[in-house]
Amino acid sequence: IKFATLDEYFNAVRSEIRNGTFQPKSLVGDFFTYSDSNLDYWSGYFTSRVFHKATERKLMTSLRTAQLLFTLMTAEVSKHWGTLSFKFIAYLLQKLIQSRRNLSIFQHHDGITGTSTDYVVKDYSKKMKTAMDGCQEVMMTSLFVLSSLEYFKNGNLTLENTSNYNSTYAPAIYQNGSDRNIWRPFIFQFDAAAENNSTSRSKIVTVFNPLETPHSKLITIGVSSPSVKVATLDDKDIQSEIHPVLVHSDSRLRSAEAFELNFV
Structure with missing residues (x-):
C-alpha cells in the first residue's frame, strides 16, 4: 500500500476491471444528506434558499458600487476643496463597514448554503436589508455630492447639509419592503395631468458601471405609465420595451398599476 497519484489510482482500477477482480459498490435509495428533524438538512443545494442567495449577490454588487462612489466622491471633494468633514466621512464609512459585516455574516457556511433554521x-x-439600506444611502449621498460640486465650490452647500439628496437621487432598483420582498422595484410616477409638458414629465436615471471595463446590460425600471420613452440627455431616443406587471390576486392573474421599462 502506498500513496498514489490520480493517474496511478485510475490505472489500477482499470486494470482490476479488465481482470474482472473489481466489484464497484452501489448505493440504493436517494442521495439526500442527513436530516435530523423537520427537513432540516445538514448540507445545502444550489436550490436551497434561492431568494437569499440572490439577495446576497445583489448586495455584493451594491456594496462594491457604494464603495466606488464613496471613493470617487471623497477624492473629488478633497482634490478641489480641501479636507473633508471627519464627521461626514465617518458616518458614511460606518455605513459601509456595517454593510460589509452583515454581508460577511450571511456568507458564513450555514447562511450561503441555505441550511439555517427559519428564525x-x-x-x-x-x-x-439593513446592509442594503446603508449601501443605498452611501450611493445616493455620493451621487448627490458629485453632481453638486459647483454648489460646494460656491459655498452654497456644505457636506453637513446634504439632506436634499433623498429627493434628488431616489433608489431606482430598491424600495423598502418586507424581509421576503426587499427587492420590490421603485416605481417612477408620471403625472397624467402634465402629459403635454415633456419637461415636467421627464425623469433622470443615472446608470453607474462598477466594473473596470465598458459593457452592455439590460436595465429594468418601474414606471406608472405605458406611454414612456427613453432618451439621452441630448434627446436621442434609445430603443426600449415596456411590459405590464402581473400579480396573482384571489387565484386570478391581474394587471398591477405598474409597468416594467427595459432598455440597454
Whole structure:
C-alpha cells in the first residue's frame, strides 16, 4: 500500500476491471444528506434558499458600487476643496463597514448554503436589508455630492447639509419592503395631468458601471405609465420595451398599476 497519484489510482482500477477482480459498490435509495428533524438538512443545494442567495449577490454588487462612489466622491471633494468633514466621512464609512459585516455574516457556511433554521434565516434577511439600506444611502449621498460640486465650490452647500439628496437621487432598483420582498422595484410616477409638458414629465436615471471595463446590460425600471420613452440627455431616443406587471390576486392573474421599462 502506498500513496498514489490520480493517474496511478485510475490505472489500477482499470486494470482490476479488465481482470474482472473489481466489484464497484452501489448505493440504493436517494442521495439526500442527513436530516435530523423537520427537513432540516445538514448540507445545502444550489436550490436551497434561492431568494437569499440572490439577495446576497445583489448586495455584493451594491456594496462594491457604494464603495466606488464613496471613493470617487471623497477624492473629488478633497482634490478641489480641501479636507473633508471627519464627521461626514465617518458616518458614511460606518455605513459601509456595517454593510460589509452583515454581508460577511450571511456568507458564513450555514447562511450561503441555505441550511439555517427559519428564525436564523429571518435574521439574515434583516441584516441584509439593513446592509442594503446603508449601501443605498452611501450611493445616493455620493451621487448627490458629485453632481453638486459647483454648489460646494460656491459655498452654497456644505457636506453637513446634504439632506436634499433623498429627493434628488431616489433608489431606482430598491424600495423598502418586507424581509421576503426587499427587492420590490421603485416605481417612477408620471403625472397624467402634465402629459403635454415633456419637461415636467421627464425623469433622470443615472446608470453607474462598477466594473473596470465598458459593457452592455439590460436595465429594468418601474414606471406608472405605458406611454414612456427613453432618451439621452441630448434627446436621442434609445430603443426600449415596456411590459405590464402581473400579480396573482384571489387565484386570478391581474394587471398591477405598474409597468416594467427595459432598455440597454
